[in-house]
Amino acid sequence: LAKTTQPISMDSYEGQEVNITCSHNNIATNDYITWYQQFPSQGPRFIIQGYKTKVTNEVASLFIPADRKSSTLSLPRVSLSDTAVYYCLVGDNAGNNRKLIWGLGTSLAVNP
Amino acid sequence: DAGVIQSPRHEVTEMGQEVTLRCKPISGHNSLFWYRQTMMRGLELLIYFNNNVPIDDSGMPEDRFSAKMPNASFSTLKIQPSEPRDSAVYFCASGVQREITDTQYFGPGTRLTVL
Numbered sequence: 001l002a003k004t005t006q007p008i009s010m011d012s013y014e015g016q017e018v019n020i021t022c023s024h025n026n027i028a029t030n031d032y033i034t035w036y037q038q039f040p041s042q043g044p045r046f047i048i049q050g051y052k053t054k055v056t057n058e059v060a061s062l063f064i065p066a067d068r069k070s071s072t073l074s075l076p077r078v079s080l081s082d083t084a085v086y087y088c089l090v091g092d093n094a095g096n097n098r099k100l101i102w103g104l105g106t107s108l109a110v111n112p
Numbered sequence: 113d114a115g116v117i118q119s120p121r122h123e124v125t126e127m128g129q130e131v132t133l134r135c136k137p138i139s140g141h142n143s144l145f146w147y148r149q150t151m152m153r154g155l156e157l158l159i160y161f162n163n164n165v166p167i168d169d170s171g172m173p174e175d176r177f178s179a180k181m182p183n184a185s186f187s188t189l190k191i192q193p194s195e196p197r198d199s200a201v202y203f204c205a206s207g208v209q210r211e212i213t214d215t216q217y218f219g220p221g222t223r224l225t226v227l
Contacts, residue, residue: 034215043116043203043218044155087155100145104154 004088009107018075020106022088025069033064033071034089038105044087048073075108083110116219118204124225130192133222136185137206145216146179146189147203155203161187162209194226 005023012018024033032051036044048055050062050071061074075082085105117136125131137144146158159169161181169179176195181187191198201223205216 032214041221043205043221044216045218046215049215100157100160102155102157 004090004101006086006088006104006106008104009109011109011111012078013111014079015077018078018082018108018110020073020075020086020088020108021070022073023070024088024090027068027090031091033062033068035060035062035071035073036087036089038085038087047086078108078110080110080112082108084108116204116206116217118202118219118222120222121220122223122225124227125194126227127195128193129226130190131194131198131224131226133189133202133204133224135187135189135204135219137187137204138217139185141206141208141217142184143207143209143216144181144187145203145205145207146187147205147218148200149203149221150200158189191224194224196226199224199226 006020010018010020032049034049035047037047038044048057048060048062050064052064052068055062063072063074073086085107087102087105089100089102091100116138119134123131142163144161147155148158149155156171158171159179160167164181164184176193177191179187179189189202201221203218203221205218207214207216
């Protein structure tokens, strides 16, 4: 099964850029890479998705190298409200069913 | 749109009792997911429906757990009998799935405590 690996936690300060890297060595050819954000007492929320190179939206950027074995979520100029857990998600075509493999998440703490 | 609706938001029950969690997906979505989240194990996919049909239930922990989706606007997750180790937050998510990693929209979750 594919497996994602992320740092357990990260600390940052307001106004800084934060980069969270996810490792997914066994990503399948057709898989997309998706990142979710989860605040306490809420369900995860979609942030960004990409297949290769770079994707940018109003919230974040996602960098994916050519081999696609990792991806980096970049949050520009974080604020206190960006304190949350960030999950990296890739699909895994295991046998006849496709399984969703969620990373354990990276707990980001943004300090004043 | 109201988003994914889950009920109840909190449930406290005693070991051995039956627990039923409910989910109303976003209208027009054709896929529905049930997840369980704990501090120790993180977010675990329990079962995935597509067009009301269970596609992958390999994450269902044991026979005590069952899930149904009788129509496109309603799903239930039932635990019978419940045990203290079932205490967790249970999330329902829905989406328009072309690929399994397509965007999922999560509900607020049901916090289950089994005493």
